[in-house]
Amino acid sequence: MKKLIAVMLAGxxxxxxxxxxxxxxxxxxxxxxxxxxxPAADEAQTEExxxxxxxxxxTEVASEESDMAYVKDKGTLVVGITDFEPMDYKDESGNWxxxxxxxxxxxxxxxxxxxxxxxxxxxxxxxxxxxxxxxCVWNGMTLTDEVKSxxxxxxxxxxxxxxxxxxxxxAEQYQDIDSLSGLNFAVEGGxxxxxQVSSLGLDFTEVTAQSDALMEVAAGTSDAAVIDSLMAAxxxxxxxxxxxxxxxxxxxxxxxxxxxxxxxDLAAALNEFFVSAYADGSMETIAETYGVQAAIIxx
Amino acid sequence: MELILExxxxxxxxxxxxxxxxxxxxxxxxxxxxxxGLIIAFGSMSRFRPLGYLxxxxxWIIRGTPLMIQLLIxxxxxxxxxxxxxxxxxEAGRFVAASVSFxxxxxxxxxxxxxxxxxxxxxxxxxxxxxxxxTRSQIxxxxxxxxxxxxxxxxxxxxxxxxxxxxxxxxxxALQEIIWAGQxxxxxxxxxxxxxxxxxxxxxxxxxxxxxxxVLLGRLEKKLDYFR
Amino acid sequence: xAILEVEHxxxxxxxxxxxxxxxxxxxxGQVLSxxxxxxxxxxxxxxxxxFLERPDSGVIRVCGETLYDSRNPSPMQESEIRKKRLxxxxxxxxxxxxxxxxxxxNVMLAKELLAREQPxxxxxxxxxxxxxxxxxxxxxxxxxxxxxxxxxxHQLSGGQCQRVAIARALALKPDILCFDExxxxxxxxxxxxxxxxxxxLADQKTTMIIVTHEMAFARDVASHVIFMDDGxxxxxxxxxxxxxxxxxxxxxxxxxxxxQG
Numbered sequence: 001m002k003k004l005i006a007v008m009l010a011g012x013x014x015x016x017x018x019x020x021x022x023x024x025x026x027x028x029x030x031x032x033x034x035x036x037x038x039p040a041a042d043e044a045q046t047e048e049x050x051x052x053x054x055x056x057x058x059t060e061v062a063s064e065e066s067d068m069a070y071v072k073d074k075g076t077l078v079v080g081i082t083d084f085e086p087m088d089y090k091d092e093s094g095n096w097x098x099x100x101x102x103x104x105x106x107x108x109x110x111x112x113x114x115x116x117x118x119x120x121x122x123x124x125x126x127x128x129x130x131x132x133x134x135x136c137v138w139n140g141m142t143l144t145d146e147v148k149s150x151x152x153x154x155x156x157x158x159x160x161x162x163x164x165x166x167x168x169x170x171a172e173q174y175q176d177i178d179s180l181s182g183l184n185f186a187v188e189g190g191x192x193x194x195x196q197v198s199s200l201g202l203d204f205t206e207v208t209a210q211s212d213a214l215m216e217v218a219a220g221t222s223d224a225a226v227i228d229s230l231m232a233a234x235x236x237x238x239x240x241x242x243x244x245x246x247x248x249x250x251x252x253x254x255x256x257x258x259x260x261x262x263x264x265d266l267a268a269a270l271n272e273f274f275v276s277a278y279a280d281g282s283m284e285t286i287a288e289t290y291g292v293q294a295a296i297i298x299x
Numbered sequence: 300m301e302l303i304l305e306x307x308x309x310x311x312x313x314x315x316x317x318x319x320x321x322x323x324x325x326x327x328x329x330x331x332x333x334x335x336g337l338i339i340a341f342g343s344m345s346r347f348r349p350l351g352y353l354x355x356x357x358x359w360i361i362r363g364t365p366l367m368i369q370l371l372i373x374x375x376x377x378x379x380x381x382x383x384x385x386x387x388x389x390e391a392g393r394f395v396a397a398s399v400s401f402x403x404x405x406x407x408x409x410x411x412x413x414x415x416x417x418x419x420x421x422x423x424x425x426x427x428x429x430x431x432x433x434t435r436s437q438i439x440x441x442x443x444x445x446x447x448x449x450x451x452x453x454x455x456x457x458x459x460x461x462x463x464x465x466x467x468x469x470x471x472x473a474l475q476e477i478i479w480a481g482q483x484x485x486x487x488x489x490x491x492x493x494x495x496x497x498x499x500x501x502x503x504x505x506x507x508x509x510x511x512x513x514v515l516l517g518r519l520e521k522k523l524d525y526f527r
Numbered sequence: 528x529a530i531l532e533v534e535h536x537x538x539x540x541x542x543x544x545x546x547x548x549x550x551x552x553x554x555x556g557q558v559l560s561x562x563x564x565x566x567x568x569x570x571x572x573x574x575x576x577x578f579l580e581r582p583d584s585g586v587i588r589v590c591g592e593t594l595y596d597s598r599n600p601s602p603m604q605e606s607e608i609r610k611k612r613l614x615x616x617x618x619x620x621x622x623x624x625x626x627x628x629x630x631x632x633n634v635m636l637a638k639e640l641l642a643r644e645q646p647x648x649x650x651x652x653x654x655x656x657x658x659x660x661x662x663x664x665x666x667x668x669x670x671x672x673x674x675x676x677x678x679x680x681h682q683l684s685g686g687q688c689q690r691v692a693i694a695r696a697l698a699l700k701p702d703i704l705c706f707d708e709x710x711x712x713x714x715x716x717x718x719x720x721x722x723x724x725x726x727x728l729a730d731q732k733t734t735m736i737i738v739t740h741e742m743a744f745a746r747d748v749a750s751h752v753i754f755m756d757d758g759x760x761x762x763x764x765x766x767x768x769x770x771x772x773x774x775x776x777x778x779x780x781x782x783x784x785x786x787q788g
Contacts, residue, residue, distance in 0.1 A: 078388040083483050090489055118388045120473045129376030133388035211485035215495050234492065241493020427623035430577050431637035431699060432613045441636065445627045525627040527681040
């Protein structure tokens, strides 16, 4: 068995080398839009654009049935999340709760399948989806062009902004966008925050998580960070672990959505579910539980 | 400081869970890689040329690429390339995938240490066994093995201590080992958010565990000191 | 009847011919000394007898039983070779004791492993092990090592090590005991104790083949001497014939180096 895997591995690696390492780029969100444009245009439900042309044809079988049928067939909707208050986080007894977690549970119920939450690395979300180790990303994900081109996204359900975090004692100096030049920012690699700072031409350092970006500011290794406003509300300021940080300028306004595999019919099903949950008020109720009712978007 | 003391019980509990996962990965890797390494060592020393070359190529690939990439390939490729996510998305599946990657990777390193150990046992030992009418397997198990073990304990200790720390690489496929557990408190988990200290605190766990291992391996080395 | 008959043995490594048509025979209870300069093929000959090397051609017979015949090249099974090897014992120049075992364990090990192949081993395990132990202790006592049985090789002097190695070879009761330059790795003052036990073995009529550079020992102890040069047997006969009345100029030249020194 182990030998077999080794041989497979060797074969796969050779294939990857021959085709110019097409397969390996999947994981890098930055590369995704450019590479996925072509397959996005064609409607075929392939696994993933690059991997199909990287490896032989026989690998694209399996995906003829719809994604909905696939999920119903295995009976579980696997939801990829990160620990992100107030959207997905653990309560004291270790259960996943939060606005997104509760909505995902309700959606799975409506499909008649169980829900399973799996913590993933945010950087690997597209690889996790395409590799079918998860079925959706439902974790306060900002709908950027990049996200929309590499995943099948639901309609927006929540408003958010990218917001600047600075030490509280320096907050007064940085109340508008012009004052930010010259600061060194820490942003999560591949995040909406990174998109904002790079479009503004600011100096920035990529870190692996939004929380790492906060740590950079707290430790003084970066001057400022850009993170989601919903997260900032929960994590920064009086009474939180980062009591001496605060948020100042909002750089944009943006919206959260849920991501599925490219071409998945589950996105449409979720849109319908959003409409009915908004109409019967259950979405509102859940939002109130987590204090995000002001941010939700009418369906 | 007071805040830390307040957070301590929750954090320790969570770190313990993460550390258990670290330990599990460590021991499973050791249990798998120690014997597999021996098989690979014999493969690379095989007088059957094609097998020798094949194992050498496999060892070259595994040792020549970062463990992190191997983790990504082993976990994601079955689903990405073949459309069959054989490991599944749950924690158990990630653990199995991580174990397979680690066992393979470490077996290849171990195999080279074994090979050096076996080849450093003088050929006269084997010949003495042969003229005394022993079989090849008797010679290996009764004569060569212990002499080889004595020679490989120091380099193996080194690899084993490295393995303790390398387990943290499994984070790349979202295996929730101790550093992951520590980092969770930076984002916010179980009512604690923005706490940086738990991640740094994990170092204490590594330090204690590798300390224990160092002592145990040192004892083994001493125990084998009775012959030369 | 001769206990050992060797006929027309040839052996090459790559393109070097190391043994060229070697033939000799040995009677039971005799001591054969093989002398000659380094590289003359003496050690290779011993290794062929012990199946550590396989001759390219020739026949080896022990007690009339053909152990090796190049004309009958049926591939020999590992287990067959093992049995055939047991006709011979071999004492190495570098002792090759097993460092992780005591002197006594070194002597017992092979015998114990062989005993496991007996059908009644499991039933009589304790008894058999006791017998092996008694025998091993006896051999070590004979080698003058009764007080060093529990010592590990690294705690013993070179001379003591070589005596343990001799006991180890004797324990399997070989028909013919071979020595490959048994004293060459020893300090001169330790050579004597090893030669002494070898002399005792000769007196007890142990059949031995001794490759050696100790000319005095060969002359005094051997019943038969072979002088090898460049892979050939150049001269053989009684010590008197070879040492005092050698036919060949090459033999006299070789011997003169030792007698002068």
